[in-house]
Amino acid sequence: MPDLNRLGAVEAARKLARREITAQALLADCLARIREREPVVHAFTHIDFDAAMARARVLDAQPSDGLLHGLPLGVKDVFDTVDMPTAYGSPIYAGHRPASDAASVALARAAGAVVVGKTVTTEFATFHPGATCNPHDVSRTPGGSSSGSAAAVADTMVPIAFGTQTAGSIVRPAAYCGVVGYKPTFGTVSRVGVKMISDTLDTIGGFARSVPDVALFVAALSGRRELLIDDAARDAPRIGLCRTYEWDRARPETVQLFEAAARQLRDAGALVRDVTLPREFAGLAAAQTKVMVHEVAECLAFERLARHEALSAELVEMIGLGVAVPLAEYDAARDLARRARAMLPDVFEGLDVLVAPSTSGEAPAGIHATGDPLFNRMWTLLRVPCVHVPARSASHRLPLGVSVVGRLRADRATLLAADWIHARL
Numbered sequence: 001m002p003d004l005n006r007l008g009a010v011e012a013a014r015k016l017a018r019r020e021i022t023a024q025a026l027l028a029d030c031l032a033r034i035r036e037r038e039p040v041v042h043a044f045t046h047i048d049f050d051a052a053m054a055r056a057r058v059l060d061a062q063p064s065d066g067l068l069h070g071l072p073l074g075v076k077d078v079f080d081t082v083d084m085p086t087a088y089g090s091p092i093y094a095g096h097r098p099a100s101d102a103a104s105v106a107l108a109r110a111a112g113a114v115v116v117g118k119t120v121t122t123e124f125a126t127f128h129p130g131a132t133c134n135p136h137d138v139s140r141t142p143g144g145s146s147s148g149s150a151a152a153v154a155d156t157m158v159p160i161a162f163g164t165q166t167a168g169s170i171v172r173p174a175a176y177c178g179v180v181g182y183k184p185t186f187g188t189v190s191r192v193g194v195k196m197i198s199d200t201l202d203t204i205g206g207f208a209r210s211v212p213d214v215a216l217f218v219a220a221l222s223g224r225r226e227l228l229i230d231d232a233a234r235d236a237p238r239i240g241l242c243r244t245y246e247w248d249r250a251r252p253e254t255v256q257l258f259e260a261a262a263r264q265l266r267d268a269g270a271l272v273r274d275v276t277l278p279r280e281f282a283g284l285a286a287a288q289t290k291v292m293v294h295e296v297a298e299c300l301a302f303e304r305l306a307r308h309e310a311l312s313a314e315l316v317e318m319i320g321l322g323v324a325v326p327l328a329e330y331d332a333a334r335d336l337a338r339r340a341r342a343m344l345p346d347v348f349e350g351l352d353v354l355v356a357p358s359t360s361g362e363a364p365a366g367i368h369a370t371g372d373p374l375f376n377r378m379w380t381l382l383r384v385p386c387v388h389v390p391a392r393s394a395s396h397r398l399p400l401g402v403s404v405v406g407r408l409r410a411d412r413a414t415l416l417a418a419d420w421i422h423a424r425l
């Protein structure tokens with residue numbers, strides 16, 4: 001069976017469980033794809049072919065009893081790994097060898113995943129980019145900060161990969177690379193052993209090529225088997241079209257896609273109506289920025305105080321902005337977030353999910369920057385589950401898509417709606 005690397009996670013897991021394929025054969029095709037495309041895409045910082053194949057051999061000799069049994073996995077290089085270097089995207093930590101795995105990596109291994117390697121992250125998961133290119137057009141950014149993970153999944157190097165989101169670091173690269181990105185409700189997946197840059201915002205999630213695939217991944221990491229999607233949702237969701245207060249920054253391709261998506265979903269039988277957010281929500285993107293830069297400056301205290309010369313100009317500027325945020329403004333931003341979260345039940349009244357823009361437009365040219373997370377900032381601050389789903393666009397050759405946003409802690413309902421929406425877009 002050729003091109004096993006193109007299998008989605010759920011299909012591959014089923015074939016592995018039925019012994020129709022082996023973990024070694026699946027991994028061999030993924031590694032062949034990596035050898036072919038890695039010199040162009042630059043998705044990885046470290047790959048251990050021999051260790052991965054040894055792990056696959058062990059798994060083939062065991063019963064298939066873990067949700068991720070035999071599935072090749074990319075690990076973003078802000079997650080500690082005991083057997084691979086972890087540099088957090090910074091020269092300060094070149095060659096750093098953690099003493100243990102991050103909790104989520106340990107849980108992925110326990111569920112049967114085969115860690116192929118570490119994927120490129122921006123510097124400390126902020127904005128200074130690594131070497132990764134967009135696999136659809138190598139002259140463009142893959143987005144960030146989970147650059148390598150999104151690109152590796154999009155280019156069929158691995159079926160699943162870790163991401164983190166503090167502003168838009170899962171949704172934006174998923175959108176630019178044309179894959180599914182899932183940012184669960186804040187706190188769903190343990191952050192222990194992941195380089196923190198914002199205690200208020202940092203969220204663990206992942207990438208795959210379908211909603212059931214990424215749901216499988218996060219179910220294994222969180223122990224929440226209710227996230228698993230065994231059958232496609234039959235009932236059309238009730239959808240609120242949410243253009244957000246940042247709509248004036250949407251580029252023509254996003255406006256065109258968003259309006260077309262609304263028509264397609266209505267035609268498919270969904271109840272679709274426009275949603276206007278409360279006035280207080282207009283300040284959430286700015287509030288997220290204040291919280292983020294302030295906490296980046298705090299979390300990277302050692303790096304800014306002891307290794308300042310090794311930081312990029314972009315990060316030095318961000319840290320400077322964070323240090324300058326008055327504590328009263330930081331507290332006010334967090335208070336606004338709490339008030340807005342309390343308003344969410346009214347926003348979702350009569351609706352299952354919101355559909356919102358994922359990005360201002362398609363992936364920008366050049367890899368010197370990772371694009372603007374403006375459309376993602378509010379949802380990260382609100383801590384709600386978000387699933388980016390790609391959508392077809394006849395007039396654009398680069399990927400586009402939308403965010404499916406759910407109620408706090410309503411991740412299963414959000415994933416089911418996202419799967420229904422993805423199938424129709």
